[in-house]
Amino acid sequence: MGALEQQVRAATKTPLIALLGNPNCGKTALFNRLTGARQKVANYAGVTIERKEGSFTSPGGRAFRVLDLPGAYSLSAHTPDEAITRDVVAGLRKGEQAPDAVVCVVNATNLRLNLRLVLEIRRLGLPMVLALNMVDVAKKRGILIDTAKLEAELGFPVVETVAIQAGGEKALLALLDRMPFDTKLSPNPLAAIDAVPVEETQREVRRILDECTSYANDTGNLTEQIDHVVLHPVVGPVILAALMFLVFQAVFSWAQPPMELIKSGVEATGAFVGNLLPEGPLRSLLVEGIFGGVGTVLQFLPQILILFFFILVLEDCGYLPRAAFLLDRLMGGVGLSGRAFIPLLSSFACAIPGIMAARTIQNPRDRLVTIMIAPLMTCSARLPVYALIIAAFIPDRKVWGMMNLQGLVLFLLYFAGVASAMAVAWFIKRTMGANRQQPLMLELPAYHWPHLHNLALGLWERARIFLTRVGTMILTLMVLVWFLSSFPGAPEGATQPPIYYSIAGMLGRALAVVFEPIGFGWQICIALVPGMAAREVAVGALGTVYALAGGGDDIADALAPVLAHSWSLATALSLLAWYVFAPQCMSTLSVVRRETGSVRYSFIMAGYMFALAYTASFITYRVALALGA
Numbered sequence: 238m239g240a241l242e243q244q245v246r247a248a249t250k251t252p253l254i255a256l257l258g259n260p261n262c263g264k265t266a267l268f269n270r271l272t273g274a275r276q277k278v279a280n281y282a283g284v285t286i287e288r289k290e291g292s293f294t295s296p297g298g299r300a301f302r303v304l305d306l307p308g309a310y311s312l313s314a315h316t317p318d319e320a321i322t323r324d325v326v327a328g329l330r331k332g333e334q335a336p337d338a339v340v341c342v343v344n345a346t347n348l349r350l351n352l353r354l355v356l357e358i359r360r361l362g363l364p365m366v367l368a369l370n371m372v373d374v375a376k377k378r379g380i381l382i383d384t385a386k387l388e389a390e391l392g393f394p395v396v397e398t399v400a401i402q403a404g405g406e407k408a409l410l411a412l413l414d415r416m417p418f419d420t421k422l423s424p425n426p427l428a429a430i431d432a433v434p435v436e437e438t439q440r441e442v443r444r445i446l447d448e449c450t451s452y453a454n455d456t457g458n459l460t461e462q463i464d465h466v467v468l469h470p471v472v473g474p475v476i477l478a479a480l481m482f483l484v485f486q487a488v489f490s491w492a493q494p495p496m497e498l499i500k501s502g503v504e505a506t507g508a509f510v511g512n513l514l515p516e517g518p519l520r521s522l523l524v525e526g527i528f529g530g531v532g533t534v535l536q537f538l539p540q541i542l543i544l545f546f547f548i549l550v551l552e553d554c555g556y557l558p559r560a561a562f563l564l565d566r567l568m569g570g571v572g573l574s575g576r577a578f579i580p581l582l583s584s585f586a587c588a589i590p591g592i593m594a595a596r597t598i599q600n601p602r603d604r605l606v607t608i609m610i611a612p613l614m615t616c617s618a619r620l621p622v623y624a625l626i627i628a629a630f631i632p633d634r635k636v637w638g639m640m641n642l643q644g645l646v647l648f649l650l651y652f653a654g655v656a657s658a659m660a661v662a663w664f665i666k667r668t669m670g671a672n673r674q675q676p677l678m679l680e681l682p683a684y685h686w687p688h689l690h691n692l693a694l695g696l697w698e699r700a701r702i703f704l705t706r707v708g709t710m711i712l713t714l715m716v717l718v719w720f721l722s723s724f725p726g727a728p729e730g731a732t733q734p735p736i737y738y739s740i741a742g743m744l745g746r747a748l749a750v751v752f753e754p755i756g757f758g759w760q761i762c763i764a765l766v767p768g769m770a771a772r773e774v775a776v777g778a779l780g781t782v783y784a785l786a787g788g789g790d791d792i793a794d795a796l797a798p799v800l801a802h803s804w805s806l807a808t809a810l811s812l813l814a815w816y817v818f819a820p821q822c823m824s825t826l827s828v829v830r831r832e833t834g835s836v837r838y839s840f841i842m843a844g845y846m847f848a849l850a851y852t853a854s855f856i857t858y859r860v861a862l863a864l865g866a
């Protein structure tokens with residue numbers, strides 16, 4: 238630590254405490270409880286992948302800064318996210334002081350696994366506290382822990398916490414209030430950890446547990462009973478497939494009423510504003526640009542929330558690692574690690590957190606493959622595009638008595654993304670050579686009911702992200718699209734609508750040369766370009782383009798029938814195929830550069846995805862035409 242930094246710290250005297258522990262033991266839940274933050278909490282290992290800082294004041298009036306860190310099994314880090322944790326506690330991160338104290342968070346129901354890290358951290362010589370978390374579950378299961386004895390064994394204070402209960406952090410706060418913060422880090426922290434062989438640490442853990450824990454009546458384990466069914470080699474995959482299927486059915490069938498509501502709201506407001514204003518550019522901007530464009534995107538909020546409702550429930554109840562386990566064989570077959578499951582699943586929300594979650598993968602090659610295929614998973618920004626085209630071209634009827642045909646097509650589109658990702662992974666395995674298959678080491682957490690509070694927060698967070706996007710980026714792009722599509726106006730004696738002669742029209746017509754063979758006319762080409770910044774904009778842009786091209790005011794609210802009228806089915810299918818594969822998001826490409834440390838992979842990704850998209854659309858279009866679509 239530099240002299241200056243020491244002085245600054247002496248002056249501010251705000252101790253920095255770090256929350257450390259195994260994955261999924263409740264660090265983030267505790268962090269949120271202490272600081273009032275809303276970091277993501279979920280029931281699987283590897284939720285937190287970055288260092289997060291917060292602050293709070295204890296009841297005794299003492300100010301603290303607190304760090305939430307990625308979970309780690311050991312300080313001899315094996316994965317990039319564990320390395321972050323190791324570097325932060327050991328004070329090895331550039332420009333960052335080592336913490337003044339460590340709060341070791343452990344899962345009280347799984348001390349055998351958790352205490353190993355605690356003993357490792359103890360060797361760092363920092364002031365320490367043990368937060369015995371999830372004692373509520375431990376008590377229910379009849380696990381008795383003698384905290385006084387444990388304290389004596391470990392040589393530092395032990396407190397019980399329940400991170401998900403209001404007030405569950407009280408004992409910890411009281412303890413922090415009394416703690417002195419003057420011990421210094423031992424001179425060579427990491428060497429101190431590696432000096433002791435793992436076996437010896439494990440022996441020590443066993444000895445401590447024998448001393449301090451006992452079991453009252455162990456009432457059969459519910460999690461094990463559920464797993465008996467859920468992980469069954471035949472029944473398990475059937476349940477998984479049924480679950481996935483249900484999700485996509487729900488996205489279409491449940492969303493109709495709220496979508497109608499938003500639609501009529503936007504329509505009514507648009508008509509009202511339109512009637513107030515005189516004919517002219519301002520009216521056109523508001524009616525065609527904003528209500529026609531942004532309003533169209535807004536309608537898709539219910540579908541996005543329904544999709545996330547399911548993802549959040551699955552995340553919180555503890556099912557995800559089981560799904561990873563079930564799919565491990567399949568994923569191993571194409572050269573992916575079972576650990577890739579959660580990053581890939583996160584990519585259904587957005588490829589960016591998915592690519593970042595690949596930090597939990599130990600093997601660099603596995604990690605790279607996972608990153609490269611993550612954008613093929615259908616992110617939620619693609620949902621509006623799919624939903625719009627499906628609503629326009631796929632009849633809303635039941636097939637085989639119970640299934641909604643639109644939901645089925647949506648399911649197939651998602652499936653196409655997954656299948657192509659597997660194919661690409663397989664191709665990489667064939668060309669780059671595969672790793673020896675490593676067995677999947679995954680902790681299967683205990684099941685619990687999703688916490689309503691978490692669920693509500695998660696949905697609110699999603700709605701906020703979407704509405705912010707609509708209100709900022711999408712709105713800005715829509716105004717730009719409207720501007721480019723409206724100027725310059727039509728020349729004398731024009732035979733086409735004015736947009737044909739606008740700047741956007743010219744661009745669209747130039748691009749159409751390339752896209753004609755896959756069935757995209759100039760109107761679609763206009764929508765493709767702003768769609769690169771945010772996919773949903775393509776939907777909004779189509780709304781604006783067709784509103785302007787049609788010249789009517791009320792067209793914006795009924796885009797689907799307009800599309801059904803203007804495009805052939807072959808074009809619609811080709812555009813769907815394009816959206817399954819094409820790279821359409823600049824932010825993803827830049828995150829790839831950051832996470833892989835090289836811009837090369839961003840280019841490779843963009844290149845292969847464009848090639849795939851063009852080929853897929855070409856085949857789809859030609860086959861559909863040949864079949865008379």
Ligand SMILES: Nc1nc2c(ncn2[C@@H]2O[C@H](COP(=O)(O)OP(=O)(O)OP(=O)(O)O)[C@@H](O)[C@H]2O)c(=O)[nH]1
Pocket residue numbers: 258259260261262263264265266267277278279280281282283284285286306307308309370371372373374398399400401402553688
């Ligand atoms: N019953 C009970 N559940 C808890 C408690 N603390 C956390 N949980 C649940 O345990 C799961 C994991 O919590 P997180 O806070 O995400 O765990 P984490 O240690 O931050 O996990 P990583 O970020 O993956 O390392 C979530 O489902 C929480 O709701 C507790 O004291 N009691």
Ligand SMILES: [Mg+2]
Pocket residue numbers: 264265266277284285306307308
């Ligand atoms: Mg966490």
